[in-house]
Amino acid sequence: MTELLGADVLGLELWQVLLVLAAGFWAGTINSIIGSGTLVTFPVLVSVGLPPVTAQVSNAMGLIASGFSGTWGYRRELAASRHLLPPLALASFLGAVIGASLLTRLPPSVFGYAAPALLVFALTVVVLQPRIQAWVRRRSAEGGAVPGADSPVPVGPVSPTLWTLVFLTGIYGGYFVAAQGVMLMAIFGVLFVGGTLVHANAVKTALALIVNLTAAVYYLVFAFDRIDWRAVVLIAASSLVGGSVGARIGRRISPIALRVTIVAVGLAGLVVMLLRLRGVG
Template sequence: MSPLEAVLVTLAGVAAGTINAVVGSGTLITFPTLLAFGVPPVTANVSNTVGLVPGSLSGVVGYRRELVGQRSRVLRLGSASLIGGIVGAVLLLVLPSAAFDAIVPVLILLGVLLVVFGPRIQRAVAARAESRGGIPDHGVWWVWPAVAATGVYGGYFGAAQGVLLMAVLGIGVVDSMQRHTATKNVLALLVNAVAATVFIAAADIDWLVAGLIALGSVVGGQLGATVGRRLPPGLLRAVIAVVGVTALVVLLV
């Protein structure tokens, strides 16, 4: 890899870390960049996952204020992310990608629609839950399996994982968008970390690529936390929708 390519990969890591801290889908920047520089697809995917783990941690640190009071929720939903991440990482290593890739655009489109119509759906969910005793702090019953399913997807590929998590949290858990963003960052970190562990043990990692992305994504995680915290709920929802639609277009094209 030439010095110029190394700089561009690092900058892609900065952009990915920034986007991941706010929404998710940073993989849509780093993954195509690596392919453009001749990194084989599977190597690019696993190296990218390993490299983005420090950036995910940086985003969690950046949103630490919004995590106050969410310990029980994060512990409960985190177990779903861990299980899902392991399953997704193993699927990447043992299954052909065609079948799974076919459903990825559908999942992203569903996530975007759920984010856009989230407030209306959440009101309906909340009203129904109130008639049955209210919504627990960790969300309605289907939030845990939905987070686990998102973890499977995140462990397998990861692009727009954050969009799906924000949709699930926004509808099934009563809290602010900024606090959902903080929770999303922790859950995505767990998925990326456990998937990276599987890949390190069983796949070929390009450690130069992973290191450059890690360096950039750590900086990006702090930038994303600074920017994301200043976005009002409506604008944050719009940003998530735009990123999700962009992800959908990129994957389809």
């Protein structure tokens, strides 16, 4: 059994391939339920030996597959929000370009030091996600005082504050990806006027996909040598499957269990990155 798990597949040991596939499937599932799948795949890629920047680039490209299925599933809500999408999509696009540029142009050592801090930040956002969601729901229920807040569909125009915050989230997403969806939902809880939480979630899903796609194109043009295509293919295939069955799995699995899994895997990846910084292992 040990020899079988140590067999070479795509230049990786079989156990590493299976681990990346499992992480991709789990990330696709998580993304379709609560988001933050990157906090599973990124640490796993680091743990199997990929440098942090390569892991981040390859992970962002691989998870695009699950983003498409999620966006397609929200097509009706997106149609109702179509007047908001162009300005917000532009904000996400411009932010993603800057974030991806920072990732690929700064020395890898900068990301090596920044990644642990960003990972801790993203894990904190995930832990606080239930409170964020509860707050968003309360504001949605109490938002009658805001003109247009009681509209059954989103209303415009996009305020400069909303545009700026989405732009800044795009920079974060283009650089690190993890938990950008949770951050967008927190922003929409304050500034997204009208519609329902489903509309806000639909726009969030579309904007996250735009950020990931923009970053992926940037990587293809300016950082092709940092892409590990083995990781991209493995995560894309497994996350696509995970995303398609995530809703069914989500009906049976406690959100708390999912959140615990994210935090546990994220902490394991954090330990690996900290040990690398200290020159251990």
